[in-house]
Amino acid sequence: MSKKHKHNDHEEHIDESWLIPYADLLTLLLALFIVLYAMSSVDAAKFEEMSKAFSVAFNTGAGVLENTSVITTGTQKDNREDDKKSGEANQDQEQLSRQALMQQEQEDLEKLKKQLDEYIQKNGFTSQLDTRLNHSQLMITISDTTLFASGSATVKPESRRLAVAIADMLQQYPDYKIIVAGHTDNEPISTAEFESNWELSSKRAIHFMNILLLNPELDRTRFSAVAYGEYQPVASNATNAGRAENRRVEVQIIRKYIDMEKVEELSVPSD
Structure with a gap:
């Protein structure tokens, strides 16, 4: 009699324990895709909160999405645009402030020029002194015969009053840089005191x-003297009148604010 085998139900049932980790894996993948999708639309603050939430959910002890690069959107983008607008506003404000300072400087130099012109007219210096205001400076030009004897760098006693008067007017505008420049004609000079026109023009500028x-109210640090000798003529040296015009001392009041679009290039006539 054949012996019947008793079937074991447990042996015929398929082991499905693998479904548990498989389901967990699918859950993690779904979560990953949701996060990647959300990264394109959330701002940095919300993304950080989401990262922490997933870290807690997965119980890994560390942020799953820590140190992940985020495309800047939302709040960060708005902040960047606000910074740009703020920078543009500051630039506009600085431009307006500079324009106001340029306008004030123009008014100051026009006022000083008017004072100088009135002094020149009152004291009969119209043929010996000249003032000119351009976009880089206010310049006072004084003929050498007004200040010096021929071949000398000593200021005439009667001309010292002129220097004092100019100093008193400059005192009202103490913040400008002042350059005193000496010029000669092209006639060579060689004496015991001056070996060349360089020395003559230098000493004349320094003495003036x-x-x-001598005015104690003037700031010495804003003054300088330069010598050009015969090399920056304003007229032809071919005539006596031209050479007389080239022998001069210039007092230059230099602008602090220059509009480069309006700067005039001073042409130097050739001989």
Whole structure:
């Protein structure tokens, strides 16, 4: 009699324990895709909160999405645009402030020029002194015969009053840089005191500047003296009148604010 085998139900049932980790894996993948999708639309603050939430949910002890690069959107983008607008506003404000300072400077120099012109007219210096205001400076031009004897760098006693008067007017505008420049004609000079026109123009500029600086209210650090000799003529040296025009001392009041679009290039006539 054949012996019947008893079937074991447990042996015929398929082991489905693998479904548990498989389901967990699918859950994690779904969560990953949701996060990747959300990254394109959430701002940095919300993304950080989401990262922390997933870290807690997965119980890993560390942020699953820590150190992940985020495309800047939302709040960060708005902040960047606000910073840009703020920078543009500050730039506009600085431009307006500079324009106001330029306008004030223009008014100051026009006022100083008017004072100088009135002094020149009142004291009969119209043929010996000249003032000119352009976009870089206010310049006072004084003929050498007004200040010096021929071949000398000593300021005439009667001309010292002129230097004092100019100094008193400059005192009202103490913040400007002042350059005193000496010029000669092209006639060579060679004496015991001056070996060349360089020395003559230098000493004339320095001596006139020293008289200006007798005024204790003037800031010496804003003054300088330069010598050009015969090399920056304003007229032809071919005539006596031209050479007389080239022999001069210039007092230059330099602008602090220059509009580069309006700067005039001073042409230097050739001989």
